[in-house]
Amino acid sequence: MTTTSEEPARPGAAAGPAAEPPADGPPVTAAPPAGDAAATAPDDPATPPEDPGTPWERLDARMIWVDALRVLLSMTPAAVALLIVRVEPTPGVLWPLAGVAAWGTLGAVLDVVRWLTTRYRVTGEYVERRTGLLVRTNRSVRRDRVRSVDADARLLQRLVGLRRVKVGAGQMNTAMESALVLDAVSKQAALALHDRLLGGGADQTERAAARTEQADDERVFAGLRWWWVFYNMFNVWAFLTAAGLLWGAWVTLGMFGVDSTGWVTSLADWESLGTPATVGVALAVTWLLGAAGLGVNFFTEHAHFRLMRIEGEKGTLLRTTQGLFKTREINRDDNRLRGAAISEPLLWRWMRMADTTVITTGLSMWSVGATILPRGPRRVARNVVARVLGADPSPLEAPLRRHPAAALRRRIGWALTVTASVTALLAWTAATTKLPHTFWWISGPALLAVSLALAAVGHRSLGHTFTGDYVVVRSGAVSRATSALQLRAVSGVRVRQSLFQRRLGLATVSLSTAAGLGGYQAVDLAAEEAAEFADRALPGGIAAFRAERGDG
Amino acid sequence: MQTSISLRPPRHRVQRRAVLWWTLRSLLLTVVLAGALATVYLLWDASRPWTGPAALAVAALGLAHTAAVPSWRYAVHRWETSAEAVYASSGWFVRDWRVAPISRIQTVDTTRGPLEQLLGLSTLVVTTASSSGAVYIRGLAPADATAAADRLAEITQDTPGDAT
Known part of the structure; x- marks a missing residue:
């Protein structure tokens, strides 16, 4: 283990300028036993320098x-x-x-x-945590790499004023490492940590106090409307939720000696109802139960939801807080904001609902951090995006340039290919096995209708435009996603054209970026527009590589 | 109807030896796949009705690929670097043009696989901050690849920022 400390570590000189012990717990001074320090290698490649000046702190008693x-x-x-x-x-x-x-x-x-074995501290450059009884682990995160400081609390923790703090750094996210977790510290300590790591005033305690009441410098963008719960009750997970609930109830009741199976059997004369009716009733009841479960789940998770922008030292932060029993607070650095996306899965699109995510660097698109709004009305989602991005006119409301009819022909081609091959396979199966021939007579036309409809929907959802500092692309038949990406975040372009696309005069342009999904695509542009699109999307342009006019 | 992309081809072709490299790769893959099927055909009698035709089909497709694709690729694969960007085109059935601006480049590497070492070829890898942004330029002479990497590293150092 090598340390890059400027002065040699002096085990005896720990009680230097910071002689006062922390407020709670016994005085914990810096230098750990020499053997301990030698035996454990921190998992961070950049070893923090020995810093005997900063006292270690305990988790809350x-x-x-x-x-x-x-x-x-x-x-x-x-x-x-x-x-x-x-x-x-x-x-x-x-x-x-x-x-x-x-x-x-x-x-x-x-x-x-x-609790006994964990110590943590925040030095000038690092957040450090030592923990473990048999296997000692030292974790350290450079402070300039800290991207988020989130606090949440389980019900019991909340009752006694404790918070679990997660310190996240972008690199860890991509390296699939977990964040540094402090479970648990007091509410005040959590606020102070947040302010110290993500910026906050010099007078932290004052700020923390102000925060608990209601700070003036925050702008609230969105709150929860109770009726959004209906949007989130109806999906396929309802059945899974119901299955979990029923199984749990059956086990619990069984423990207390209640014969739940017998009770359900005695509710109605199932024999006289017949099998289809019984199955129908069972499905309906399960579905209702599942929907109710999802509703309750949504409500407990998103109650008190608020999306707001607050001031930090290094710039503003986008913060969401939510939760009834288990509260969760997520902060996203606005300096890393590169755009926003709204996705509308097919069935929800008809209900005019949307999921809203932000496109940021250093934050995985799949983590909860990217989602800034519970699933809700598209109108609200667009409004919120407009205010979060602070762009006028809002990029997601700009009219999109539609893609050529050839793109529809390409999709119809896919639909016909899929239908023909599936039907041929079924027909062959029917010819060689006992599968009735009526099966593929019915499935063929049905599949054709569905796939053609999807082709049309897929073509309708294609679009792109440039507005202000943003490029907007939209695509997706089943799940339509509209993404607005800042032009300055584009780090490369890629034009792709298959032989079929070449025959149809189409091309797909991908914009690669460090933020969000890593790449956003304008699918099936007119081929002659592809170079123009790439030129406008890439900072610096690609003028040097474009063919002369009329050069085909 | 105008069907091609209005981008000019990059300036430099790859090495002629690259055709040999692609041919060997394609041939090796064909031999391995068809060989595996042929082994099953010989050892397991019951599977012969379908492993026989499958082995023949794989061999035929693989040989056709080996005969046609390498020279097709050679016609398409091109590259150039300028003071502003790296520009490369590749592919055969699906053609691919990629531009990575110098200001967004994070690392420039050269790699050489075993076959490439045998044939005296090198691959230039230019990565940007994006997870989908790496540009691979295959089939270069090692000296060209190293020179290009050095030049890019030099220019990149003078250009601040990488859009992260």
Whole structure:
């Protein structure tokens, strides 16, 4: 292990200028035992210099209270079942209860160990964390690489004023490393950390206090409307949710000796209803239950949702806060904002709903951080994007230039190819096996109709335009995505043309960028527009590489 | 109807030896795939009704690919670097033109696979900050690739910013 410290580490000189111990916990001074430091190599390639001046801090001691509560709660089911309901103590009942209690206790004990062994500090250049009893881990993140500081809290933690803080850096995201997590510190410490790492005033405590009330310098862009919940109740996940709920209920009730299967059987005379009706009722009930479950889930996750822009030291931040029991706060550095995208899956498009994401660097498109609005009305999504990007006119509302009819012909070609090959395969299967021939007679025309419709929808969704500092592209038959990307973020262009596209006079231009998905495409442009599009999209242009006019 | 892209081809062709490289690669792949099918054909009697025709089809397609595609590629693959950008075209069935501005370049490398080393060829890899942005220029003479990499590295150092 090499350190790049300017002065040699002096184990005895730890109590230097920072002799005062931290407010809570025993005085924890800097230099760890020499053997410890030698045995553990930090996983960050850039080793932080020894900095004996900054004291190490502990996680908040209130964690222990949460753990004690957790042990109590994990015992509760057993206590209720055995002492109040007086369930017969058979092994089938006892084992799950004992399991729950043991799981809770184990978790609490591990948590206490974690509290005992974890130290963290923020030095001039690094955020550092040391943790672990048997395997010691040192994590350090350079402060200039910190991209986000998020705080969330589980219900119990929230009750005692604790927050779990995640310090995220862009590099970790792409290297599939997890963020540095501090679980848990006090609410004030979380706010102070946030202010220190992402910028905030010199007087942090004052700022933190102001924040808890309601700061004036924040602009709220969007809140939650209760009726958005209906948008989020109806999708295929409803059945999965219902299955989970029903299974959970069946197991729990079984533990208390309730015969739920018998109860359901006795509800109606299923035999006289017949199989189709029974299946229909079962599906309807499951679906209703699932939809309700999704609704409740959406509400608990997004309650108190607010999207706002706040001031930071290094610039403004885009912040979302949400959650009923488990609160989550995500901050995105506005300096890294490169655009926004609205995606509208087919069925939701008819309900005029949309998902809204921002295109930023250093933040994976698939992480929750990119989503800035719960699924809701497209009108609201467009409004919010306009205000978040601060561009007038809003890039996502600009009229798009449609792509040529040849693009429709290409899609019809795909539709016919898929239909013909699937039908041919089915016909061959029918000829050689017992599959009835009526099967492909019916599936063929149905497939043809659906694929042709998708071809038309896919063609209608194609479009692109340039507006202000943005390039806007739209594509996608099933999930239509409209993306507005800042021109300064474009880091390369790629023009692609297959032989078929060449025959149809089409070409696809991809713009590569460091932000968001990494590449955004204008699919099936007219071939003669491709060079023009690339020239306008790329900073500096590609004029040097364009053919002379009339040079075909 | 105008059907081609109004971009001029980049200035330099790749090395003539690259045709040999593509031919060898294609041939190797064909031999491996057809060989695997032929082995199954010999060892497992029950599979013969379909492994026989499959092996023949793979061999025929592979040989056709080996005969046609390398020279087709040679006609298409071109590259150039200027003070502003790297410009390369490649592909055969799907043609591909790529431009990476110097101001967005993050790294410039040259790589050589085993076959390339045998034939005295080199690949120039120009990466930008984007996950989809790397430009591969294959089939260069090692001296050309190294010279281009050095020149690009030099210009890149003088150009600030990489749009991240």
